[in-house]
Amino acid sequence: MTLYMIGIGLNNEKDITVKGLELVRKADIIYLENYTSKLSTSIKNLEKVYKKSVILANRDLVEKNADEILDKAKNKKVAFLIIGDVFSATTHTDLMLRAKEKKIKVEIINNASILTAVGITGLELYKFGKTTSIPYFEESFKAETPYNVIKDNQKLGLHTLVLLDIKADENRFMTINEALTQLLEIEKKRKEKVFTEQTKVIGCARLGANSKIKYGSAKELLKEDFGKPLHCLIIPGKLHFIEEEALQQYK
Numbered sequence: 225m226t227l228y229m230i231g232i233g234l235n236n237e238k239d240i241t242v243k244g245l246e247l248v249r250k251a252d253i254i255y256l257e258n259y260t261s262k263l264s265t266s267i268k269n270l271e272k273v274y275k276k277s278v279i280l281a282n283r284d285l286v287e288k289n290a291d292e293i294l295d296k297a298k299n300k301k302v303a304f305l306i307i308g309d310v311f312s313a314t315t316h317t318d319l320m321l322r323a324k325e326k327k328i329k330v331e332i333i334n335n336a337s338i339l340t341a342v343g344i345t346g347l348e349l350y351k352f353g354k355t356t357s358i359p360y361f362e363e364s365f366k367a368e369t370p371y372n373v374i375k376d377n378q379k380l381g382l383h384t385l386v387l388l389d390i391k392a393d394e395n396r397f398m399t400i401n402e403a404l405t406q407l408l409e410i411e412k413k414r415k416e417k418v419f420t421e422q423t424k425v426i427g428c429a430r431l432g433a434n435s436k437i438k439y440g441s442a443k444e445l446l447k448e449d450f451g452k453p454l455h456c457l458i459i460p461g462k463l464h465f466i467e468e469e470a471l472q473q474y475k
């Protein structure tokens with residue numbers, strides 16, 4: 225029948241669009257993907273507004289056992305909810321393609337994403353280079369990819385949006401402080417002056433809700449407490465004077 229893939233926005237139960245809400249209320253089964261992002265509200269509050277019960281879909285279900293969702297969508301209306309926007313910084317293309325392969329009708333309902341919400345900083349969205357994400361360091365592996373992406377974007381004068389690791393099953397969400405510490409540790413090893421204590425950064429916490437945004441050097445931001453998740457980081461590239469002016473409000 226139909227798979228509705230619905231972005232529910234960045235913050236709470238009120239961020240779903242009218243179109244999205246109408247479809248959720250029509251749906252027979254509702255899944256919420258909650259391993260690539262986090263809402264600042266409870267499932268109970270979602271259920272109250274949706275007037276339906278919500279099933280949590282973890283990574284295993286979506287990536288390894290997607291047939292469980294798709295088989296239901298063959299003869300029922302299934303809503304698959306995504307925090308933020310449907311295809312922004314997440315990997316739901318596979319689910320859509322597999323649904324189409326099985327001749328299931330797919331409807332997409334878009335919403336706001338972290339990829340555009342960062343516009344609140346005053347940085348020009350057209351001037352962002354490749355987005356990167358920082359995984360938690362492990363004893364055996366300390367990923368340097370984010371450092372390399374920042375370096376490549378810097379060469380072109382582009383801004384870098386750095387998304388931070390989420391370990392939803394452990395209720396662990398990387399903070400801006402943890403991300404800065406990891407980047408400085410890579411700098412200590414590489415010594416390429418890509419990310420030093422003097423590097424200017426913008427820390428963004430809980431965009432779309434009671435957000436906190438701070439602009440300053442990595443050293444200054446390390447002293448800030450950004451509070452509850454989610455957090456992300458921006459390393460600005462070459463700044464236009466309007467961007468510079470906008471950033472002053474976050475100093």
Ligand SMILES: C[S@@+](CC[C@H](N)C(=O)[O-])C[C@H]1O[C@@H](n2cnc3c(N)ncnc32)[C@H](O)[C@@H]1O
Binds near residue numbers: 313
């Ligand atoms: C994989 S992205 C999820 C993208 C989501 N589908 C969207 O469209 O926004 C998740 C990461 O983005 C960042 N993020 C998402 N929402 C955020 C928010 N409201 N404020 C700050 N950072 C956020 C965090 O670093 C988080 O770990």
